[in-house]
Each structure stands twice: as structure tokens, then as C-alpha cells.
Amino acid sequence: MKLTLEINGRAEEIEILSGAPECRFKLGAEPARDALVEIAEPGVYSVLLDGRSYDVYVEDAPGGGLVVDLNGHHFEIQARDPRAWSRNAAGQGGSAVQSVLSPMPGKIVRVLVAAGDDVVKGQAIIVVEAMKMQNELKAARAGKVLSLTAKEGATVAAGELLATIE
Amino acid sequence: MFRKVLIANRGEIAVRVMRTLREMGIGTVAVYSDPDRTALHVRMADEAAHVGPGPSSESYLRMDRIIEAAKRFGADAIHPGYGFLSENADFAEACEDAGIVFIGPSVAAIRAMGSKTAARKTAMAAGAPVVPGTAEPVGVEGLRAFAREHGFPVLLKAVAGGGGKGMRRVDCEADLESALRDAASEAERAFSSAEVYVEKLIERPRHIEVQILGDRHGNMVHLGERECSIQRRHQKVIEECPSPLVEATPGMREAMGQAAIRAAQAAGYYNAGTVEFLVDQDSRYYFLEMNTRLQVEHPVTELVTGVDLVRLQVEIAAGARLPFTQEQVAWRGSAVECRVYAEDPYNDFLPYPGLITRLRRPSGPGIRLDDGVYRGWVVPMEYDPLLAKLAVWGETRELAIERMLRALGEFDVAGIRTNLGFFRQILEEPQFRAGKLHTGYIEEVFGKRCAPEPPAEYAVVAALVAALHTAAGKSAAVPTAAPAASAWRESGRSERLR
Incomplete structure (x- = not known):
């Protein structure tokens, strides 16, 4: 089985030659390697690679893909599938539209513009609050507010689209 | 001794206070707001009273509701924890008026030390050195005169302040x-008081504080210092006892300790308190x-020091004498604490509340974990991002730091972001290892922070596991939500912790 993985934004080809627990795999053009892999707990894999022991935590990411944690290091991994919609692909293309995303989970405390407003670079657009800290989201460059999904009092997730500016 | 104590707080500190109360055989009453209904402090308490909706101003800061709950449940005393109403003299007074013991200092002592300018006056009168500054609120003219006399940079501070709010550094006349x-x-905006005073700015200062403890019979001791110089946004993130500087400077601990005692005694202080320098x-x-x-x-x-400060607070509030003298206080080894916050250290330390999908706690030799969270709990967005305090003890500072690194490696929290990494x-940074600390350390050394390269x-x-995991399909290996069986196991564990 062959898969293309996108690991923290970098593409890697991986081929599984034989599956767990006695696993043989090939990463990119590297020679094939062997590893012992067991599921230790739900969501936790124990991997022995060249005799070294790794405890690997796997979780489904809210936006699709996987979050893999290993000794305090985070890996965001997408198994690329051309049929599925990919967030990264959608975000590319270098369009002139600027997306205002929430930098943290929180609550919208103020919306300072309306759709159709002209904004200048650095102008405050929306204020998000969490844990007693307010964060002012500013326009990265001048333009017109195209859409405004943010509503005062609404709860938002990290990375949620709040407004677009043309 | 008290029969039942209400804890007017939430999160890790409410849990920590309850642990000691339980050891003392004293009943515990928790208070909670809507989003905290299933918080750990509520689950651990013997009894719990709802005090309002999410915003603190409508729940944890509502003195009337908290005192009413204490009466309704028959609590003889209230422990305020830190934050919320803990330094509110009116609350301490309202407790007294209701015939409930406030576990803390007297109303008069809170007033004397509550405002920064009043505290400065008290400390100066007691002969403690203070940073040159105006003890009174200033306007533009006063500020200009002060800056001319003492030179730039100067620091503006809110009279009613705390947590860095209302603070401004000024480097030149034009600003x-x-x-x-x-x-x-x-x-x-922060304190409903626009009063500001000015101090000479001390460049690259260390923040070192002294723990004092006094009874209601006039006895007072200090328990040494804590180094709290590692801060972000003027909030402490790593604390140590002893301070590497004080430990290396003969006579400094005793001199600072005595200065702290003099300042506290000048305010007629009793119970536990901390004098910051x-x-x-x-x-x-x-x-x-x-x-x-x-603190x-x-x-x-x-x-x-081997003492339980909460136990001593409770005993002192009940009228007991200090069970030891200054000569009996001994310091052994070194302790380090990391404040684990729900925040993203690689994105300006922005808060990151949400569902905890996975939690593995460190354990083993020399580890102490004070937390208020569990797997499956949603860290609310209404309150402080403090999830847990991980503290370790070692024979030396070096060993304590090595132990902390080991403990951090065992600590795993997923679903939200934390500053663990x-x-x-x-x-691991050499300047920290050398004990060369100051309050701007994080900005200076980690100004352009990036997550470490794995x-x-x-x-x-990671690639291998992701591939196997994808191949096996979600259903086979990893349930997204915690299965019922382990949720039961988790609650069983906290039951045993009681």
C-alpha cells in the first residue's frame, strides 16, 4: 500500500510493505526499514524502530487529517486523497481575497466593521476574547469587506473564518 | 476547629485547598458557575453550591451569593484561594459580619496592603527599601517632575493594579x-479607576518574593523566598525555591525575610502572605x-520547607499559634514549578480553551501535580488559562531541573494547546541553567519563538504510524471520543484521590 502524506506541510511518500505488528516500510527513496508496532492503548501506538521505543499518540484532527504527538512534538498529517477536499489546496491559488481567521477559540466581543465597508491597513476589524484576554484582529492590507460571518456574542473555534476582505 | 469550609474559588486551587481540608477531616463546600458544573473541584467536594452564570462578575465575584451559600450549607469558614475575592477587604468584612471566619488576614491588613500606594507607605514606614516613585497618583506635571529628578526610563502603574494592566514604560519626555x-x-477599563503612579524603572530586574506566616498572637516567621523572574505578559510561568541569586548571596535570605516581616507587621498582618521584591x-x-x-x-x-501552608492557614484562622519558630524553619534541596496554561506559546501565548481529549499525568519520584482538569472536560473560555502546576523537588537546582524535564516528557495534554513544550x-537554555534570570528573560531569549525542530x-x-492508522481505518484503532469504559475508569481514579 502506497500513501502520500503531508507532514507539517511537507509531502512524503510512504509504502507499507507489510503491516503491523511486524512492519516493513519504505519512506520516499530511502531503503526499506523494519519496525515493531502495537496499539498500546486506544489512540496510542508503541513503536520499536531500530530498538528505540516510541510512544506515539494519534488523534483525528477536527478539520480532517491526524494529529500525531511524539515526545512533545506535534505532527499534523494529512493522508492526501485527490477525491477529498483539502483545506490546504483550497487555501492556495494566491487570490486577492484576504481571510480574517480567529487566532484562538473564544467569543466575538465586538464587530467593528460592516460588510461593504472600506478598511485601511491595520484597521481593527473584530475583537475576540478568551480567558480574560482580548485580541484585536486587524486588516492585513487595505480593501473592502466582502463577507462578515462574525456575530457579536458568538463562540468561535481557532482558525474559523470570520470575515473576508478584497 | 472548623467543621466545614466553603472554598470561594475554582480550578486547581480549589482542588488543592480541598485536599488539605480532607486530610484535616473538615467538610468541603465548592461553589460553581454554569460552565463549571462538572469541573474537578465540584466533583471532589462533599457539597457544592451554584452561584451564577459564566462571567466571574455574576458568579465567583458575587459576595452575596457566596456568603448565602456558606450559610445555607452551614460552613464556619471561607477559604478564598487566590484571585477572585481573595484580596477584597469588603468580602472579608462581609464574612465577619455574617459570622463566618475568613481564612486570611484581617480586614484592616488587606486594606493597608491592598492598594499599591498604601502598601508602599506602610513598607516605607517599616523601613523596607522601596523603588523610588510617587506614593500618590500623578498627573502629567507630577510625572514630568519625577522623570526630571530620577531620569528615564520610568514605569507607569495603575494604583489599583495587578497582572500588568495599566503598566507603561516611558523612555523619553516626548512619550x-x-x-x-x-x-x-x-x-x-481593568479596575474602574484611572489613577496611575510612577516609579523609576529598574532594568532587567529579578522578581523575588518572601513567604511570611503569622498567627493572631503576634508571632511571625518567614519561610524564605521564591524566584519568580520567568514571566510572560507580566505573569509568572516558572517559579523556584530557593532563588539561585539569594542562595548564592550570604545573608540575603535573612535580610529579605526580616524586611518582609517588618512590612507585614507594620500592617498588623496575620495568616499567610507574600511580600514581593x-x-x-x-x-x-x-x-x-x-x-x-x-500565592x-x-x-x-x-x-x-516541608510545611503545608493551607493547613497552617486554616489552623491560624481557627486561632492556633504558629507550631514552629523561625529557628526551626529549614530549607532542604530545591523546587521548581511550571504553570501549565491552556495557551499557544508559539502564537503570542494566546489562550486556547476547549475539550481535553487526552491527558497523561507525570508521576514518580519528587513530582507534585496540582491540577483541576481531567480528560473529557471542556476548559472554559471564561477564566484563567491555568490548567495545572507541575512542581518537582530535587537535592540541588540542577537535579530539580533534570527532574522537571523528565516530568514534562511524561505530561501529555491533547485537544487544546499548552505551553508544556x-x-x-x-x-534546556544555558542562561536559565546558569540562574541568570530577569523578568524580561522570555522576551529577550525567546523573542522570536518557534516550536523546536523534532x-x-x-x-x-510519525509517518509510519499515520500510514498504519489511515490504512486500518478510524473505526479499527482509535475511537474519536473516549469510550464509556475509560470514562468510568477516569472517575474511579479521581474518587480514589479523595
């Missing part, structure tokens, strides 16, 4: 007016302020 305006409006680069120390309550970082003092970067082999292992 004076706008800085004063900004500081005053920020102070107004700024220390300049020539090791001169200046009184900063007094915190008239239990967040009290565990490092407990680990090194950032602590490992700090603890070893190349980690990416290989």
Missing part, C-alpha cells in the same frame, strides 16, 4: 503624555507589593 493617557484608560543587577532589593493571600506558586515553598526549551527520526515514526 510621556500619550503613555499616561494609555495607562490611565487601560487602568480605568524587585531585585536590581547589583542585588539590591526593593519592596514591590504584598499579596494578602495564598499560586506556594507549592515550591512547601516542597523545600515551551518549558522544555526554557529549561529529531528527523521522529518524522519517520
